[in-house]
Amino acid sequence: MMYPDLKNKTALVTGSGKKTGIGFAIAQKLAASGANVVLADLPPKESGKNPADTDMTTLAQVLAEAYSIKSLAVALDVTRNDTIVKMADAIKEQFSAIDILCNNAGTVFGVPNAVHTYPEDAWLKTIDVNLHGVFRVSRAMIPLMMKNGGCIINVASRAAKVPPLFNGAYAVAKAGVVMLTKVMARELAGSGIRVNAICPGVIHTDFTRWRFELEARILNSSTEAREAEMLKTIPLGRLGDAAEVADLVLFLSSGASAYMTGQAINITGGQLMEL
Numbered sequence: 530m531m532y533p534d535l536k537n538k539t540a541l542v543t544g545s546g547k548k549t550g551i552g553f554a555i556a557q558k559l560a561a562s563g564a565n566v567v568l569a570d571l572p573p574k575e576s577g578k579n580p581a582d583t584d585m586t587t588l589a590q591v592l593a594e595a596y597s598i599k600s601l602a603v604a605l606d607v608t609r610n611d612t613i614v615k616m617a618d619a620i621k622e623q624f625s626a627i628d629i630l631c632n633n634a635g636t637v638f639g640v641p642n643a644v645h646t647y648p649e650d651a652w653l654k655t656i657d658v659n660l661h662g663v664f665r666v667s668r669a670m671i672p673l674m675m676k677n678g679g680c681i682i683n684v685a686s687r688a689a690k691v692p693p694l695f696n697g698a699y700a701v702a703k704a705g706v707v708m709l710t711k712v713m714a715r716e717l718a719g720s721g722i723r724v725n726a727i728c729p730g731v732i733h734t735d736f737t738r739w740r741f742e743l744e745a746r747i748l749n750s751s752t753e754a755r756e757a758e759m760l761k762t763i764p765l766g767r768l769g770d771a772a773e774v775a776d777l778v779l780f781l782s783s784g785a786s787a788y789m790t791g792q793a794i795n796i797t798g799g800q801l802m803e804l
């Protein structure tokens with residue numbers, strides 16, 4: 530166990546209901562460290578998951594059994610306050626408080642488009658999920674962290690710092706997440722709540738596979754060729770793994786990072802070296 534102080538803590542990870550995603554990797558590593566975990570995600574129909582995928586309730590049970598922790602699976606749409614209130618009630622009932630909040634849920638609508646062709650509804654929806662979702666969930670959960678203090682980790686992106694082409698709403702939203710992180714870090718420092726963001730580069734998930742497929746279609750290329758092009762820009766010469774992103778989240782959740790707040794840490798295989 531890398532961080533023994535995570536044992537018996539309670540963590541909520543949004544967007545964690547998909548086995549292949551970064552959110553579940555984070556939940557799994559937290560559970561392996563002895564933390565109780567709340568998995569929260571869109572119901573399968575809305576998130577467009579493959580019906581063959583393991584459902585979130587089963588994933589939560591598997592973690593509870595494997596690591597002898599308590600777990601909970603809750604339906605959540607970070608754009609809808611009614612689902613957030615229900616989630617908060619369920620968490621209060623089972624755990625009374627939380628120590629770790631990882632705002633990981635994220636997605637993209639309307640790409641590829643330049644700003645001057647971007648459909649307004651897709652632009653607004655992208656910012657609603659990625660930025661306002663972090664605001665809504667944090668607003669509801671911070672009261673559950675006030676008594677004991679804790680850690681908030683927001684999953685931003687390299688795109689928060691270097692604008693990707695034709696994906697402007699996502700970049701703007703993630704840049705907003707970095708500023709929201711700093712805002713919350715200052716506001717909550719006196720309450721013993723540290724707030725940090727992480728900025729992953731290109732990580733092996735469905736999201737990245739979808740991105741390479743989209744680029745291949747537009748450029749009349751192949752996903753393999755798109756990935757090979759991408760690898761040329763990454764000094765470590767490979768994509769990142771969700772588990773490696775999870776390791777950074779665990780560090781930021783533990784006392785090992787006790788003197789860090791308001792930071793936005795890159796995890797990009799060296800693709801982004803500027804802070």
Ligand code: NAD
Nearest residue numbers: 544547550551576606607633634635686729731732734736
């Ligand atoms: P993913 O698509 O595999 O997982 C995202 C999860 O968020 C899904 O389970 C999805 O259902 C959930 N989600 C989407 N909209 C939601 C909503 N309205 N309410 C609740 N849950 C919602 O993607 P991933 O690669 O695991 O991405 C996780 C996070 O990491 C995202 O915030 C993404 O922007 C960020 N990120 C990913 C990469 C990458 O290369 N994969 C790079 C940088 C940042």
